Amino acid sequence: MVRRTRAEMEETRSVLLATARQCFAEHGYAAAAMDELTAKAGLTRGALYHHFGDKKGLLAAVVDQIDAEMDQRLQAISDSATDTWEGFRKRCHAYLEMALEPEIQRIVLRDARAVLGGASPDSQRHCVESMRRLIDTLIQQNIVAEADAQALASLIYGSLAEAAFWIADGEDGNERLARGSAALELLLRGLLARQ
Numbered sequence: 514m515v516r517r518t519r520a521e522m523e524e525t526r527s528v529l530l531a532t533a534r535q536c537f538a539e540h541g542y543a544a545a546a547m548d549e550l551t552a553k554a555g556l557t558r559g560a561l562y563h564h565f566g567d568k569k570g571l572l573a574a575v576v577d578q579i580d581a582e583m584d585q586r587l588q589a590i591s592d593s594a595t596d597t598w599e600g601f602r603k604r605c606h607a608y609l610e611m612a613l614e615p616e617i618q619r620i621v622l623r624d625a626r627a628v629l630g631g632a633s634p635d636s637q638r639h640c641v642e643s644m645r646r647l648i649d650t651l652i653q654q655n656i657v658a659e660a661d662a663q664a665l666a667s668l669i670y671g672s673l674a675e676a677a678f679w680i681a682d683g684e685d686g687n688e689r690l691a692r693g694s695a696a697l698e699l700l701l702r703g704l705l706a707r708q
Contacts, residue, residue, distance in 0.1 A: 542624035612680035622681035
């Protein structure tokens with residue numbers, strides 16, 4: 514048996530992830546055949562099973578990768594804002610807008626929910642914690658009314674996630690996004706401290 518280097522193993526894993534991501538985005542999880550996927554990657558089913566366990570494990574890894582990219586994009590919005598509140602608002606709206614991106618819509622909001630039950634608990638905790646820190650800052654700045662930042666973060670994250678599923682689920686996604694964005698503004702205004 515030939516021993517592979519760590520770099521070769523990482524390369525194999527990367528190729529499988531990239532190929533699966535493309536196949537899942539183009540055809541959806543259910544229609545993506547593992548034999549075709551591994552052939553397209555130039556690898557064997559054994560490589561897939563070694564790195565991901567099975568097709569479901571491969572989907573989970575692709576979802577984790579996309580989730581991480583989404584988080585980076587959202588963090589960049591917060592980081593580049595000159596005003597903390599505007600950064601928070603724009604971040605929330607951007608999350609809803611991502612529900613119309615074909616790759617996110619199909620893989621994260623449709624297939625992951627159907628096959629995996631949604632995002633991983635670690636991913637959800639990371640998102641809520643990131644939001645909690647932002648809300649805590651907004652409370653300290655007297656922009657958001659005094660409340661439990663953890664509770665608010667959980668409520669807002671849950672609302673955004675459900676709204677994103679709703680937007681992605683319909684043929685009228687742009688209309689749903691407009692309605693969801695208007696509702697989000699109402700929700701966010703309710704957080705503001707009375708000046």
